[in-house]
Amino acid sequence: MKHYPIDVLWQEVIYLAYHLHWDLDDLLDLEHQDRVRLVQGVAALNARAWEEVRQLS
Amino acid sequence: MRTRYEFVLPRGYIDDQGVVRRRGVMRLATARDELEPLRDPTISGPDDPRLTILVLARVVERLGDLELVTPNEIQDLFAVDLAYLQDFYGVINFGSEEDIEALLAAQERAESQTSPRPETTASETTPPTAAAGSESPPRPPAGGRRAAIEEVPQNGR
Numbered sequence: 001m002k003h004y005p006i007d008v009l010w011q012e013v014i015y016l017a018y019h020l021h022w023d024l025d026d027l028l029d030l031e032h033q034d035r036v037r038l039v040q041g042v043a044a045l046n047a048r049a050w051e052e053v054r055q056l057s
Numbered sequence: 058m059r060t061r062y063e064f065v066l067p068r069g070y071i072d073d074q075g076v077v078r079r080r081g082v083m084r085l086a087t088a089r090d091e092l093e094p095l096r097d098p099t100i101s102g103p104d105d106p107r108l109t110i111l112v113l114a115r116v117v118e119r120l121g122d123l124e125l126v127t128p129n130e131i132q133d134l135f136a137v138d139l140a141y142l143q144d145f146y147g148v149i150n151f152g153s154e155e156d157i158e159a160l161l162a163a164q165e166r167a168e169s170q171t172s173p174r175p176e177t178t179a180s181e182t183t184p185p186t187a188a189a190g191s192e193s194p195p196r197p198p199a200g201g202r203r204a205a206i207e208e209v210p211q212n213g214r
Binding site: 001002003004005008009012013025027028029030031032033035 | 060085086087088089091092096103108109112113143146147150151205206208209211
């Protein structure tokens with residue numbers, strides 16, 4: 001059966017916990033597609049923030 | 058966004074009284090659904106085949122009139138039904154919208170081609186067993202038997 005790689009799953013949960021400060025329970029209860037969408041959204045916000053920092057320096 | 062999908066098993070779960078249950082509902086899986094079964098003392102690791110049984114028992118919310126589906130019911134399924142649920146899980150959780158639509162359409166077509174069969178019947182005499190590999194199933198599952206746990210390919214996230 002297809003199954004989410006456990007280490008990747010934890011990396012995604014840790015990434016969201018670091019950036020969003022949500023409870024672990026809330027992060028664990030996200031469905032796979034929702035969690036991936038959040039990771040992509042946070043990554044895009046981070047990329048935009050870093051781009052602005054680079055333009056200012 | 059849909060989080061629950063109705064499935065129709067190729068053969069159906071048959072209980073001790075001979076009652077057949079083919080229709081059920083599976084919800085989308087969460088990280089918890091894949092992590093918590095790994096903490097079960099009976100599970101030896103991510104490659105343990107029983108992991109699939111525990112994960113499916115969590116996400117299958119209903120099977121016929123059974124509102125509590127446990128690992129006992131899942132492991133008593135015919136091999137063809139277990140394979141069907143494994144494929145169903147893969148498609149609804151990791152497939153594209155098109156994959157899901159195709160699966161549901163194929164399920165609907167397959168159901169309309171088979172003669173109407175009551176949800177409850179005592180006519181089945183074959184005992185349900187997950188090791189029923191020698192029997193010829195009426196309909197093979199889309200994608201074939203999934204004997205092992207596969208990891209979803211990651212595309213550089």
